Amino acid sequence: MNSGILVIAAQRELRRSLFDALDQAGYPQIYSARDVAHAAILLEGRPPIPPLQLMVMVLSGDEQRARSSCEQLRRLPGGADTPLIAVLAEEASISSADLPAGIADWLSAARIDNELVARWRRSQSSDSGPRQTAAKGAGGAPEDYRYVFEEGDSEWLIADAQTHHLLEVSPTLARHSRLHASQWEGQPLTGVLRFEGIPIAQVLAEADRSWYPCQRKSSQGADTGQASVRRIRHAGRDALALMFRSDRADLRAEAALSLLSRMFASTSGVDAQVAAGRLLFDELGLDYLAVWSARQDGADGPIQTLQLWNGDDPVWPPAQLQSSLQLVLGGKPILYRSDAKRLAPVDPLLQHLDLAGFAGLPLYDERHTVLGAMLAGSRKGFGEMGIIEPVLRCAAARFAQVLELGRTREQGRAEGLVDALTGLPNRLLFNDRLETIIREAIRNGECFAVLFVDLDRFKAVNDTYGHAAGDQVLRTVTERLCGSIRASDTVARYAGDEFTIVLRHIVKNDDVLRVAEKIVQVMETPLYLEDGTELQVTASMGLSFFPDDAGDAQTLLKHADEAMYAAKHLGRNNFQIYEVSPEYAQEHGMALKSRLRHAEGNGELRVVYQPQVNTETEDIVGMEALVRWEHPELGMISPAVFIPLAEETGLIVSIGEWVMRTACRQAKEWEQRYGLRLRLGVNLSAVQLMEPQLLDTVAKVLRETGLDPTLLEMEVTESISIKAAPNLVENLHAMHKLGCHIAIDDFGTGAASLDYLRRLPADRIKIDQSFVRNIGVDPDDEAIVRATIEMAHRLKRAVVAEGVEIEQHMEFLRTHGCDELQGYLFCRPLQPISFDKLLAERQRLLEGRVAEPA
Numbered sequence: 001m002n003s004g005i006l007v008i009a010a011q012r013e014l015r016r017s018l019f020d021a022l023d024q025a026g027y028p029q030i031y032s033a034r035d036v037a038h039a040a041i042l043l044e045g046r047p048p049i050p051p052l053q054l055m056v057m058v059l060s061g062d063e064q065r066a067r068s069s070c071e072q073l074r075r076l077p078g079g080a081d082t083p084l085i086a087v088l089a090e091e092a093s094i095s096s097a098d099l100p101a102g103i104a105d106w107l108s109a110a111r112i113d114n115e116l117v118a119r120w121r122r123s124q125s126s127d128s129g130p131r132q133t134a135a136k137g138a139g140g141a142p143e144d145y146r147y148v149f150e151e152g153d154s155e156w157l158i159a160d161a162q163t164h165h166l167l168e169v170s171p172t173l174a175r176h177s178r179l180h181a182s183q184w185e186g187q188p189l190t191g192v193l194r195f196e197g198i199p200i201a202q203v204l205a206e207a208d209r210s211w212y213p214c215q216r217k218s219s220q221g222a223d224t225g226q227a228s229v230r231r232i233r234h235a236g237r238d239a240l241a242l243m244f245r246s247d248r249a250d251l252r253a254e255a256a257l258s259l260l261s262r263m264f265a266s267t268s269g270v271d272a273q274v275a276a277g278r279l280l281f282d283e284l285g286l287d288y289l290a291v292w293s294a295r296q297d298g299a300d301g302p303i304q305t306l307q308l309w310n311g312d313d314p315v316w317p318p319a320q321l322q323s324s325l326q327l328v329l330g331g332k333p334i335l336y337r338s339d340a341k342r343l344a345p346v347d348p349l350l351q352h353l354d355l356a357g358f359a360g361l362p363l364y365d366e367r368h369t370v371l372g373a374m375l376a377g378s379r380k381g382f383g384e385m386g387i388i389e390p391v392l393r394c395a396a397a398r399f400a401q402v403l404e405l406g407r408t409r410e411q412g413r414a415e416g417l418v419d420a421l422t423g424l425p426n427r428l429l430f431n432d433r434l435e436t437i438i439r440e441a442i443r444n445g446e447c448f449a450v451l452f453v454d455l456d457r458f459k460a461v462n463d464t465y466g467h468a469a470g471d472q473v474l475r476t477v478t479e480r481l482c483g484s485i486r487a488s489d490t491v492a493r494y495a496g497d498e499f500t501i502v503l504r505h506i507v508k509n510d511d512v513l514r515v516a517e518k519i520v521q522v523m524e525t526p527l528y529l530e531d532g533t534e535l536q537v538t539a540s541m542g543l544s545f546f547p548d549d550a551g552d553a554q555t556l557l558k559h560a561d562e563a564m565y566a567a568k569h570l571g572r573n574n575f576q577i578y579e580v581s582p583e584y585a586q587e588h589g590m591a592l593k594s595r596l597r598h599a600e601g602n603g604e605l606r607v608v609y610q611p612q613v614n615t616e617t618e619d620i621v622g623m624e625a626l627v628r629w630e631h632p633e634l635g636m637i638s639p640a641v642f643i644p645l646a647e648e649t650g651l652i653v654s655i656g657e658w659v660m661r662t663a664c665r666q667a668k669e670w671e672q673r674y675g676l677r678l679r680l681g682v683n684l685s686a687v688q689l690m691e692p693q694l695l696d697t698v699a700k701v702l703r704e705t706g707l708d709p710t711l712l713e714m715e716v717t718e719s720i721s722i723k724a725a726p727n728l729v730e731n732l733h734a735m736h737k738l739g740c741h742i743a744i745d746d747f748g749t750g751a752a753s754l755d756y757l758r759r760l761p762a763d764r765i766k767i768d769q770s771f772v773r774n775i776g777v778d779p780d781d782e783a784i785v786r787a788t789i790e791m792a793h794r795l796k797r798a799v800v801a802e803g804v805e806i807e808q809h810m811e812f813l814r815t816h817g818c819d820e821l822q823g824y825l826f827c828r829p830l831q832p833i834s835f836d837k838l839l840a841e842r843q844r845l846l847e848g849r850v851a852e853p854a
């Protein structure tokens with residue numbers, strides 16, 4: 001739906017929470033404003049924003065202020081007709097009873113994450129406006145078809161059963177016909193539809209759901225297609241529902257794309273095949289669909305895992321007689337009925353079913369081995385093959401994915417590695433898989449997360465309701481967990497009421513947090529025991545990340561487990577991320593400090609590298625070296641935790657030198673191997689910058705490693721006070737003279753940004769990620785980013801933006817001329833081996849491009 005949502009909140013945190021909650025629920029166009037005046041600029045501005053479907057406003061004052069804000073908002077363009085949800089800020093001195101009239105719903109600010117979207121959906125379905133009233137059945141309960149009507153891809157026309165005048169049309173019909181709903185409603189059906197070869201009165205009288213060729217009015221004149229009629233109850237009276245399917249290829253392509261996205265988003269649990277099959281069957285109007293699994297051992301024939309047929313049950317011919325099936329299982333795709341006739345002239349299946357359209361596609365695994373076959377057919381033919389063929393191929397890929405997953409599960413079961421109650425891998429199989437995943441991740445530079453899920457107070461369920469009830473709870477939990485993850489992820493029953501999950505191929509940590517949030521939410525849904533007893537089971541979860549938190553299976557699990565206990569301490573029914581928190585560091589400060597003394601000598605320090613790319617070409621132009629401490633018991637410790645300890649103890653001087661030497665050596669090696677002169681950014685702490693010997697150290701490192709000084713860039717954080725750091729200005733000027741570049745890190749966060757620019761020989765400034773993160777969310781931060789780029793360019797400094805996580809950030813930064821970008825959107829910090837692979841892949845691509853004939 002091409003309409004937006006406007007959120008209005010004076011506090012940045014609340015604005016962000018509102019944005020995140022709506023964004024996570026998939027609303028694409030969210031506009032945010034600080035207050036009503038700002039909202040007015042958006043609503044009255046040029047270019048205008050699209051019509052709104054919802055406004056959400058945070059109310060923070062008293063009753064009078066709330067009323068005046070709402071009245072002002074209602075006076076803005078579109079404000080009077082758009083539903084408004086009020087969010088009561090913590091400090092608001094207004095009770096829900098005193099809220100201004102006309103508010104669709106309200107909630108407290110603390111419930112934004114959990115309730116905002118649910119409230120909006122609920123208020124939509126219970127809205128008492130004229131359109132919604134029409135959607136209710138005689139008893140007032142919403143009819144099931146409403147969802148299909150409003151959000152489906154089909155065109156629906158609802159007409160009065162007696163007068164045959166239109167009561168309502170679906171948004172899809174209005175969109176496709178390019179005529180507004182008001183141009184349809186009240187019209188007689190005879191004026192908008194014309195059936196070919198059959199009088200419309202007869203089609204309406206029979207209302208038998210048969211499909212008839214038909215023309216439907218549109219802004220261009222008419223679209224041809226097919227329509228079918230059924231009788232329904234609508235708003236308490238008899239009505240006719242007509243569904244129209246256009247022949248227009250672009251409309252069918254739109255529907256096909258939507259079908260594919262839903263098919264791949266459907267459950268990854270045991271029902272995945274049926275769910276995907278049903279969608280395909282219904283949406284493509286198929287009459288026959290079958291999925292076959294080839295036997296792995298080659299013994300006997302294939303096994304049918306799914307069959308849908310729209311007709312009386314014929315005697316199904318055995319698989320070995322179905323020659324088209326045999327061809328497909330042999331790896332031969334069949335796309336047309338004519339091909340099937342030619343290649344399999346005596347197939348009893350095709351003779352029996354009388355299909356005008358038929359296709360058979362092999363189902364392949366990753367190694368291109370045939371796992372099985374998908375056969376699909378339609379009596380009236382498939383129509384536009386240019387659209388149907390890719391849909392069928394994608395559907396085959398989905399069936400192959402589900403089949404492969406099922407086989408992996410079965411294999412585990414055969415070897416006694418699967419939990420008998422839930423069908424999930426058990427602890428042994430999970431540990432084995434985790435080891436394999438780690439090996440693969442090291443090879444591919446992949447990041448993944450481990451989740452430890454523990455049911456809250458499960459023992460009480462067993463004690464109160466008995467073990468059979470406990471088993472039922474565990475099976476339901478299994479379904480819920482499987483339904484919350486992707487097919488490539490792994491869920492296991494680790495022990496009793498403990499489950500473990502591996503979430504793979506993470507690009508941003510946020511992705512994982514969303515899954516964790518989703519699990520907390522699905523768990524909260526009540527479940528019903530066989531005797532009807534309602535139970536609510538919640539879970540506490542802990543998360544750890546590979547490779548950031550640990551590089552081995554045991555430590556990763558240990559950290560996830562510790563984080564899970566932290567979640568329990570925080571009141572259960574939530575998740576926590578493993579971290580060696582600053583509190584932990586403080587508590588164990590002495591122990592950590594003394595251990596840190598030996599970290600370098602014990603080989604526990606690592607350097608990872610994060611690429612920086614040119615904004616226009618997106619090609620890599622530089623990298624930032626970031627240190628990690630791999631503590632033998634605690635796993636990876638973030639520099640944010642141990643650098644302050646290293647600074648306190650003075651160890652930062654030797655650690656910093658080690659990082660610089662390691663990174664310069666590495667950069668030189670890559671320069672020689674790939675002929676690529678990448679700029680290398682190295683962080684310098686305040687303590688290092690005050691060192692009188694800093695220049696000597698840098699010169700020595702450059703001499704030893706052979707790296708060109710102009711490739712080394714010193715990153716100096718803006719939070720260091722120039723006045724309080726003796727030698728800083730001198731050191732930076734001296735290094736600049738040596739040829740090194742200087743970058744001001746975290747720009748915008750300190751109070752002395754301008755002073756820094758004026759007094760230091762900076763070549764580049766790095767916009768801090770806290771501003772970048774708020775692009776698209778906070779107009780103030782966007783303005784800061786724009787102003788920083790403009791000012792830097794005026795002063796002839798280059799600009800790098802840090803923390804670029806999503807396309808929207810990139811687009812904004814590109815539009816405003818930012819020179820370079822760094823962030824998870826392109827790449828996370830990588831271990832040297834992964835970074836090396838990245839450079840090798842880049843080279844391979846470039847060579848391929850050169851070798852390609854013009």
Ligand SMILES: Nc1nc2c(ncn2[C@@H]2O[C@@H]3COP(=O)(O)O[C@H]4[C@@H](O)[C@H](n5cnc6c(=O)[nH]c(N)nc65)O[C@@H]4COP(=O)(O)O[C@H]3[C@H]2O)c(=O)[nH]1
Nearest residue numbers: 626627639640643659683684685803804805822823824829
């Ligand atoms: N959320 C998010 N984060 C992103 C994204 N892209 C990069 N990052 C993270 O942002 C930080 C950027 O480094 P920094 O601002 O210099 O901030 C660094 C730097 O100030 C300090 N540090 C790291 N290595 C060294 C070192 O060798 N010496 C000194 N003195 N400080 C270091 O520790 C800080 C934290 O380093 P890291 O934990 O490695 O965190 C890195 C990086 O992993 C993104 O798209 N989203």
